[in-house]
Structure formats: C-alpha cells, structure tokens
Amino acid sequence: MNHGQIRIYGKTVSLNDLGGDYFDIIKHQDLIGIVIGDVAGHGVAASLIMAFVKACIIKLEKLYARPLELVNRLNLLFRKTRNKKQRKFMSFQYLLFKKDANFEYVNAGHCFPILVDSVTKTAIPLKMIGSPLGTTSKDIKEVQNHRLNAGQALILYSDGYYETGELGFERFCDILVESYQFDPKDYFAAINNNIRAYLNHVVENDDKTLIVVSIVSA
Numbered sequence: 001m002n003h004g005q006i007r008i009y010g011k012t013v014s015l016n017d018l019g020g021d022y023f024d025i026i027k028h029q030d031l032i033g034i035v036i037g038d039v040a041g042h043g044v045a046a047s048l049i050m051a052f053v054k055a056c057i058i059k060l061e062k063l064y065a066r067p068l069e070l071v072n073r074l075n076l077l078f079r080k081t082r083n084k085k086q087r088k089f090m091s092f093q094y095l096l097f098k099k100d101a102n103f104e105y106v107n108a109g110h111c112f113p114i115l116v117d118s119v120t121k122t123a124i125p126l127k128m129i130g131s132p133l134g135t136t137s138k139d140i141k142e143v144q145n146h147r148l149n150a151g152q153a154l155i156l157y158s159d160g161y162y163e164t165g166e167l168g169f170e171r172f173c174d175i176l177v178e179s180y181q182f183d184p185k186d187y188f189a190a191i192n193n194n195i196r197a198y199l200n201h202v203v204e205n206d207d208k209t210l211i212v213v214s215i216v217s218a
Helices: 043-059 067-081 168-178 184-199
Strands: 006-013 021-028 031-039 090-097 102-108 114-117 122-125 144-147 152-157 208-215
Touching: 006 021, 006 031, 006 184, 021 043, 021 208, 031 043, 031 152, 031 208, 043 067, 043 090, 067 090, 067 102, 090 152, 114 168, 122 168, 152 184, 168 184, 184 208
Parallel strands: none
Antiparallel strands: 006 208, 021 031, 031 090, 090 102, 102 144, 114 122, 114 152, 152 208
C-alpha cells in the first residue's frame, strides 16, 4: 500500500484457520493506521477474541485519529467481555501515519517496533512498556511520536518470528539489517528468505506476522 511518502507491505501466516495473530490497515481521511496484535494461545477461543477486537475497531472509527484513546477504549471493551472462564489476553499495537512519514505509536504489551537504518546499519527497538489488552483497568498514558527518514524502515512483527527454533531476538535484528531492501515487498521477501536459511527448515509452531513500512523521498 502507498500513502504519500509511506510504503507498506505485510502478511500474517497462521498455523491453521484459527490463528491468533491480527494485522490490519485502516484508512482514515489523510491518515493510515496499522493495527497488529497477538492473542495468547490458539484455537477457537483465540480466533473468537481476534474477531471481537476487529469488530470493536470498526465500531471505534471516531477514534482512529486518536491512538491513545482508541487503545484505552479497546482495553475497556475487552475487559467487559472477560469472565472467570475466559481469561485470555491480547497484545496490541496501533500506529498512525501521516503522509509525510511522521507517526504516532501506542503499545499494549506487543513486540516493540524496530527502526532499521540502512546507513548506520542499526536495528533499534522503539521501546514502550504497556500491559496487554484485558490485563489491567489502568489506562495507558504514553504515546510516542517518531518520523521515518530516507533509508529507514519500520518493522512490525509478532513473536512467532524470533521465537522459532534458535533464532532469538538478537539474530532477528541482525537479519533485519542484513536483509535491507528499498522496496518493502522485496525487503519482506529477503527477511523471510534469510530466516529460513538460518533455521534450516525448523518446524514452526506459532502464527507469525511481519509488516514492513518504508519511505520514498518526496
């Protein structure tokens, strides 16, 4: 997807039809929102929770331009549906991009986005501690503001990417730097090819989501 200077490419790969990873792109006026989440566990229960969150996000359209309010309202709705038998939770992240590559970021217990710089050869996590949806009644207070610059890419992902086999987070970050491509689709393919080569056909045991956000010069 193209949006001003922003280019986005991503996919979710589920182990079966009842996966627990969630990825969506929201168009709102001249803004683009990216949603990524991961329900704890698999199966019917996880799939139903993901469907519920999708429905809630559609209902919360008026909050698309206000990331902090959207995530806190979503947490409230999530908590209202929980009972003694249903104690699952969901990590969640919402990023809102302007056409000029400035973006806001709110995190509810999900994997930190990683800012990859092809010039400095670095992969820096944008750290923000937050509780997953459904685990606390406290509102999230923090929203971060960042900007993507030329030669940089933002990587969004679920833990299924670095918890497979013996890859680990550090090696995952190394691969992100080594795999850099200007085009997000090519970058996505290079990351996956290099991970497969490193793992040497290790059997995967979790859903996984990877999203590449890059920028073109004006």
